[in-house]
Amino acid sequence: MRSQAAQSRRVALQVLYQIDVEGAYAGIALDRALERSLASPRDRALATELVYGVTRWLKTLDWIVDRFSTRPVTRLSPWVRNILRLGLYQLMFLKSVPGPVAINEACELARSVGHPGVVGFVNGVLRNILRKMNAGAASGDVGGMYAARFPAAALFPDIEFPDIDEDPVEAISVGYSHPGWLVARWIEQLGVERAMEICRLNNEPPPVSLRANLLKTTPLRLVDLLSQEGIQARSSQLAPEGIVLEPGEPPAHSGSPAGLAERGGLAGLRAYREGLFTIQDESSMLVAHVLGPEPGQTVIDACSAPGGKTTHIAEMMGDAGQVLAFDIHPHRLGLLRQNLERLGIKSIRPIELDTRRLGENYRGVADRVLVDAPCSGTGVLRRRPDARWRKRPEDLPAFHALQMEILRSASNCLKREGILVYSTCSMEPEEGEDVVGEFLSESEEGSKFVLLNVYDRLPATFRQAFPDETHNGCGWLRLFPDVHGVDGFFMAAMMLKGRFDN
CATH class of the missing domain: 3.30.70.1170 (Sun protein; domain 3)
Structure with missing residues (x-):
């Protein structure tokens, strides 16, 4: 049993190293490692827990290690810092693993990648941390108000964590392991309490x-x-x-x-x-309802692969009609084709194309157009544990510009009185309200689009669950994990009333 668990830890360490040093995506690197090295569901579950747990709680783990290490985490070798992260995550969050076992396993990993001095360093840091945790538990001190809000602080009542009143950005960033710039944005937009709750939910296993x-x-x-x-x-x-x-x-x-x-x-x-x-998340299921495709229509999905929303559209049409599914990435279209075969759908035609060129090639052919645009993905961070560390503030204007390009082009594919739906899995205004506002402003100069009331196009199940939904007092809908219990999402629907050049 020990050797199997040890192998799971070795696999987790290798994946964490790839994420840290090589910039690998957690899901892809983990899938490959599990397929190559681990067979049993139990071993795979442990490796998955360790990789995703460490990745989610990265900032909190590093902040604590820095309080016990003679060298900052950033100056440690990648192998050593990830071994410490693995060991500390088990001490803090895996109650099924006794503390001494977690430390001994970390030392074995250190022995496999370094000299005896490395083993002693890892052993010393983790044993000091465990000693501090045990002392706090024995004292009965739970760390005051901060610990009541942030679970990590309850384990270290003697350590002074950032004060939520004096510096809410740093307190939430450390307490719930999120980039400070993102926490600051959410506090400004939603307030301290909601920003903190969203960060908390991002560290919980998401519903399936x-x-x-x-x-x-x-x-x-x-x-x-x-x-x-x-x-x-x-x-x-x-x-x-x-x-x-x-x-x-x-x-x-x-x-x-x-x-x-x-x-x-x-x-x-x-x-x-x-x-x-x-x-598919429930929030994504709502998009096809807002689009409202009907049997026999021609529908364009501008950014289709791997096909969750595309196949939903075809299913709602009874597989009768034509769905043109575009994507710029051939391998993603391959995933779409696999899904079509498994689901038994015939009406979807995958097409490789840069969707910024859609309007040049498919002008005026579609009854419905969906632009589920590439975005920062800040609404789905709980599903992509490493994504929060890849995001940068400068990504938002870049995604905004790309979304506008795609929307301008795709809108030219609509027939008169056709419906255009724009959606993103982002919680940022630059990838939602701002895009819709800019697009509608531009449409006054070329094509006349009007904003539809999304709420009226949502299924009765949603309207019954949220009868007082105000969608910001406008025609669009913004979903939040702390309010709706689903991924963060934005969607808006617009109808083409006519083109001035017709």
Whole structure:
């Protein structure tokens, strides 16, 4: 048993090194490592927990290590700092692993990558940390008000953490392991309490929701079929074709949908192999409803791969009509084709194209156009643990400019009175309200678009769950994890009333 757990830790360390030094994406690097080195679900689960746990809590872990290490984390070798992160994460968050075991395993990892001095250094730092944690537990001191809000502080009552009243940005950034610039933005936009709650939720395992393939089954039947395979689920309260796995059901962590299915065992289910469901967050399920495709129509999905929303559109159309699915990346279109085969969908045509050129090639052909635009992804950080550390403030104006380019081009594909839906999985105004405002302002000079009321286009399930939803008093809808219990998301719908050059 020990050797199996030790192998899981070695795999986790290798993946963390790749993320830290080589800039690897956590989900991709982990999937490859699990496939190559670990066979049993138990071993894979431990490696996944360690990689995603350390990545989520990176800033908190480093902040604590810096209080016990004679050298700053940034000046340690990548192997050593990631061994310390692994050891500390287990001490703080994995109650199933005794402290001495976590330290001994960290020392074994250090022995495999360094000289005896490295082993002694790792052992000394982690044992001092454990000693401090044990002293705090014995004293009964839980660290005061800060610890009541931030769980890490409760483990170290003698350490002075940043004060939430004096410096809320640093307090939340350290307490819930988020970049300071992002915390500052959310505090400015939403206030301290909501910013803190969103950061807390980003460190919790996200809910797993599935969309029933209405071409083959119904949500209620899917719930029953999954129950027969040992998976408990309930109907979604927001999306009529959605179901949500009960807490504690696999998978506990997620990266990409493909990786989520593999690591959690969903790909092994008969219902998955037979194409009865797609893994998709409830917020994303709402987009196709806002688009409102009808059988026989021509629909363009400008940024389609790997196809979650694209296949939903086709399912809502009864697979009758034509869905032109564009993407600039061939390998992502390959994932879309795999999904089409599994789901049994025939009406979607994948096309490789830079969607900034859409309007030149497909002018006036579509009844509906969806632009689910590339964005910073700040609304889905809980699903992509490493993404928070990749984001930079300068990314936002760059994404804004790209989204405007795609929207301008894709809008030319619409027929008169066609509907254009723009959506992002971002919580930033630059990738939502600001884009819509700028686009509508420009449309007054070339094509007349009017903003539709998104709330009226949402399914009854959502409107019943949120009868007082005000969508910021405008036509668009912004979803938040702390309010709606789903990924952060933005969507707006616009209708083309006419072109001035017609």
